[in-house]
Amino acid sequence: MEEITVFGAGSWGTALANLLGELGHRVVLWCRRSDQARAINLLGENPNYLRGYRISSNVTATSKIDEAVESPKWVLALPTQAVRGFLTELSGNMAPQRPEICNVAKGIEIDSAFTVSEIVKNVLGDVSYSVLSGPSHAEEVIRGFPTAVVVASLRVEAAEMWQNVFSRPTFRVYTSNDVVGVEIGGAVKNVIAIAAGIAKAMELGDNALAALVSRGLAEIMRLGAKMRANPLTLSGLAGVGDLIVTCFSGHSRNMRLGFSIGMGKSMKEASDELGQVAEGIYTVKALKKMAQQVGVELPIVEEVYAILYEGLSPNEALSNLLLRDPKPELPPAMQWM
Ligand SMILES: NC(=O)c1ccc[n+]([C@@H]2O[C@H](COP(=O)([O-])OP(=O)(O)OC[C@H]3O[C@@H](n4cnc5c(N)ncnc54)[C@H](O)[C@@H]3O)[C@@H](O)[C@H]2O)c1
Numbered sequence: 001m002e003e004i005t006v007f008g009a010g011s012w013g014t015a016l017a018n019l020l021g022e023l024g025h026r027v028v029l030w031c032r033r034s035d036q037a038r039a040i041n042l043l044g045e046n047p048n049y050l051r052g053y054r055i056s057s058n059v060t061a062t063s064k065i066d067e068a069v070e071s072p073k074w075v076l077a078l079p080t081q082a083v084r085g086f087l088t089e090l091s092g093n094m095a096p097q098r099p100e101i102c103n104v105a106k107g108i109e110i111d112s113a114f115t116v117s118e119i120v121k122n123v124l125g126d127v128s129y130s131v132l133s134g135p136s137h138a139e140e141v142i143r144g145f146p147t148a149v150v151v152a153s154l155r156v157e158a159a160e161m162w163q164n165v166f167s168r169p170t171f172r173v174y175t176s177n178d179v180v181g182v183e184i185g186g187a188v189k190n191v192i193a194i195a196a197g198i199a200k201a202m203e204l205g206d207n208a209l210a211a212l213v214s215r216g217l218a219e220i221m222r223l224g225a226k227m228r229a230n231p232l233t234l235s236g237l238a239g240v241g242d243l244i245v246t247c248f249s250g251h252s253r254n255m256r257l258g259f260s261i262g263m264g265k266s267m268k269e270a271s272d273e274l275g276q277v278a279e280g281i282y283t284v285k286a287l288k289k290m291a292q293q294v295g296v297e298l299p300i301v302e303e304v305y306a307i308l309y310e311g312l313s314p315n316e317a318l319s320n321l322l323l324r325d326p327k328p329e330l331p332p333a334m335q336w337m
């Protein structure tokens with residue numbers, strides 16, 4: 001059994017800490033606030049997220065960073081935009097023995113347009129990095145519902161180590177060496193899910209939703225190709241799988257935020273009402289920049305950006321998408337049949 005710290009006691013950090021604890025690992029759950037850590041230890045549940053679910057007694061919460069950094073294995077369950085600042089602060093406390101890091105956040109940093117692997121490398125240098133992603137809502141994982149995910153690392157031993165650490169019959173973990181593919185799939189699907197929520201609120205129908213999700217996948221594939229992701233990764237758990245669950249599940253924060261916006265709420269109202277992170281509202285800014293930098297067309301992403309940040313109405317965005325020039329479904333280089 002392993003000693004593991006989960007940094008971030010939001011819904012995903014809480015569900016994963018509990019999963020690891022139930023597997024018999026000794027888990028430290030690092031909380032930003034000391035009152036939250038105290039409450040978790042006292043009540044045996046997280047009063048702020050996933051309320052009502054007992055957390056394994058193998059999980060101890062703390063807000064003390066010097067206690068949290070002692071574990072040799074770290075799970076980063078923070079919002080993407082918080083990762084750089086958090087690791088920068090932490091780097092002063094790190095032992096010379098570098099931890100094994102497994103990131104579970106799904107997003108792209110706004111200023112740098114970096115994925116989380118790039119942020120980690122930028123701040124900590126060469127550390128052993130893995131990313132766990134795929135269709136996995138915390139609300140179902142904490143209930144023990146069957147879930148399958150993928151953990152990717154450039155080091156096969158690291159991916160296999162985390163596979164071993166996280167696996168149980170109801171939490172099936174596949175390995176991969178396609179870090180960028182897994183990160184791009186997990187990040188971009190959040191923006192497409194905001195669009196799906198808007199489309200649901202507009203009552204555009206099932207055909208429109210299916211078209212949106214398929215063309216959203218085309219955008220994920222195009223960006224993935226530019227970043228040298230394996231297209232098969234994007235048709236797997238971290239791509240299509242996560243796109244489906246995030247666009248269609250009532251648990252999805254991104255879809256729900258999109259729905260509220262489609263119902264006429266402002267982004268601030270929708271975010272406040274949600275009370276949790278919807279990564280897509282930040283990642284869309286990074287993607288807008290990346291689309292220009294790497295020269296890739298991301299029309300749905302562009303329209304979501306314009307709705308969230310430029311005051312475009314959902315109806316105008318819909319017209320913009322429907323009135324685009326007619327074109328082949330596949331780019332010319334892929335029309336080999
Ligand atoms: N919730 C899910 O079902 C789920 C599933 C898979 C992946 N994820 C991903 O996991 C990440 C976290 O999501 P979540 O749903 O747990 O979010 P959340 O909103 O439930 O919790 C976020 C946590 O991060 C902490 N935090 C926020 N800013 C911080 C900062 N600057 N420094 C330190 N801590 C900070 C908050 O206090 C909170 O505990 C996101 O990238 C999300 O996309 C979530």
Ligand SMILES: O=P(O)(O)OC[C@H](O)CO
Pocket residue numbers: 106134135136137138190193242245246251252253254255277278279
């Ligand atoms: O609730 P969301 O929209 O943040 O999505 C959570 C997970 O990424 C689903 O796999």
